[in-house]
Amino acid sequence: MALVVQKYGGTSVADAEKIKNVAKRIAATRAKGKEVVVVVSAMGGTTDELIKLAYSVAEKPSDRELDLLLSTGEVVTSTLLAMALEEMGLEAISLSGAQAGIRTDAAYSRARIQRVDPERVVAELDKGNIVIVAGFQGVTDEMDITTLGRGGSDTTAVALAASLGAESCQIYTDVEGVFTADPRLVPEARKLNEIGYEEMLELATYGAKVVHPRAVELGELFEIPILVASSFSDSPGTLIHGGAAMEVRNKVRGIAHDLDVAKITVVGVPDRPGIAAAIFEPLAKANISIDTIVQNASIDNITDLTFTVAKSQLDKAMNVVKPIAQSIGARECLSAAGLGKVSIIGTGMQNTPGFAARMFSALSEQKINIQLIATSEIRITCIIDEAKVGDAVKALHRAFELEIEE
Ligand code: ASP
Numbered sequence: 001m002a003l004v005v006q007k008y009g010g011t012s013v014a015d016a017e018k019i020k021n022v023a024k025r026i027a028a029t030r031a032k033g034k035e036v037v038v039v040v041s042a043m044g045g046t047t048d049e050l051i052k053l054a055y056s057v058a059e060k061p062s063d064r065e066l067d068l069l070l071s072t073g074e075v076v077t078s079t080l081l082a083m084a085l086e087e088m089g090l091e092a093i094s095l096s097g098a099q100a101g102i103r104t105d106a107a108y109s110r111a112r113i114q115r116v117d118p119e120r121v122v123a124e125l126d127k128g129n130i131v132i133v134a135g136f137q138g139v140t141d142e143m144d145i146t147t148l149g150r151g152g153s154d155t156t157a158v159a160l161a162a163s164l165g166a167e168s169c170q171i172y173t174d175v176e177g178v179f180t181a182d183p184r185l186v187p188e189a190r191k192l193n194e195i196g197y198e199e200m201l202e203l204a205t206y207g208a209k210v211v212h213p214r215a216v217e218l219g220e221l222f223e224i225p226i227l228v229a230s231s232f233s234d235s236p237g238t239l240i241h242g243g244a245a246m247e248v249r250n251k252v253r254g255i256a257h258d259l260d261v262a263k264i265t266v267v268g269v270p271d272r273p274g275i276a277a278a279i280f281e282p283l284a285k286a287n288i289s290i291d292t293i294v295q296n297a298s299i300d301n302i303t304d305l306t307f308t309v310a311k312s313q314l315d316k317a318m319n320v321v322k323p324i325a326q327s328i329g330a331r332e333c334l335s336a337a338g339l340g341k342v343s344i345i346g347t348g349m350q351n352t353p354g355f356a357a358r359m360f361s362a363l364s365e366q367k368i369n370i371q372l373i374a375t376s377e378i379r380i381t382c383i384i385d386e387a388k389v390g391d392a393v394k395a396l397h398r399a400f401e402l403e404i405e406e
């Protein structure tokens with residue numbers, strides 16, 4: 001029997017009515033003769049509430065306790081959904097991530113899945129059960145409960161789909177699929193029927209919230225087609241798969257934006273080997289992830305080094321960088337929040353001139369100043385003033401004619 005993995009996000013299971021609605025959708029899939037494994041998120045808002053609760057009893061809750069606490073959100077949803085299915089006369093069982101064999105490393109709050117031991121899930125499927133798995137969590141070899149990082153249920157779903165050999169992984173959410181840009185910013189934004197893994201990975205990494213980048217990465221690695229669709233409608237959604245990336249179209253596929261950007265500039269850095277390492281190694285050790293890095297051409301062997309971090313990490317990063325800047329003889333260390341990132345993404349950009357020029361002139365027509373530029377083979381990213389991000393996304397959508405069906 002063909003197996004599908006379905007994942008329902010927090011807004012899709014936000015209250016009892018919505019959980020019953022999800023149960024009906026699962027029943028319909030089952031009625032088509034499919035075996036079904038379901039992964040759920042915590043009911044909308046629950047994870048945030050649990051975090052708040054933790055910080056109301058402790059200034060710095062311990063990582064282990066925080067992860068065990070947060071894992072309960074998904075357990076609540078999975079049990080309620082199993083009950084709703086049983087109420088409809090279907091056979092269902094809920095499993096925590098640990099029970100479902102999601103084995104992770106011990107990096108609390110950002111654990112990585114090392115393997116999936118699928119025996120229990122397979123045994124329950126063989127008994128005829130619909131298996132509901134609590135997303136976002138796993139267990140270490142020491143039997144401690146971990147979580148995978150915010151939005152981690154998508155990753156659980158794709159990992160399970162890969163280990164069970166599912167025919168597809170369906171991610172149900174509150175939007176109709178992947179759009180050419182955020183439709184809240186650009187009303188003409190168009191839903192994509194399909195997209196390649198590579199393009200989706202860049203879109204998700206650079207700000208599209210619809211599916212977690214780690215899930216896309218796993219999908220690509222194990223060649224699992226991922227459908228992103230709404231749990232509130234029957235529209236067909238967006239299929240993320242390998243085939244789409246093969247057809248190179250001379251076109252931008254989509255625009256991502258991210259408002260969570262701050263930058264740090266180390267001014268007057270001596271230009272000699274080892275300096276970048278001296279700055280970035282301690283940042284890595286402090287678990288601060290760095291995004292765009294730009295080093296200016298040096299004048300008289302002195303240069304400036306600028307990089308971006310998430311706003312929430314700015315203070316921590318400055319505390320790490322300031323003493324280093326002093327010890328390597330840099331002049332000063334400046335920081336700025338209030339930035340945003342806009343990116344154009346498409347495999348059709350590879351080896352094709354003109355995309356950067358078109359992007360920059362679209363931004364300049366809006367009088368938007370570009371502070372930093374970064375590129376990959378299929379992406380160009382500009383760091384700009386946060387307040388201009390909306391205008392930038394609209395202008396780029398127009399400039400690359402993304403409202404026109406390909
Ligand atoms: N409940 C977790 C979060 O809010 C995980 C998830 O929804 O995927 O981040």
Ligand code: MG
Pocket residue numbers: 009010041151153
């Ligand atoms: Mg979520």
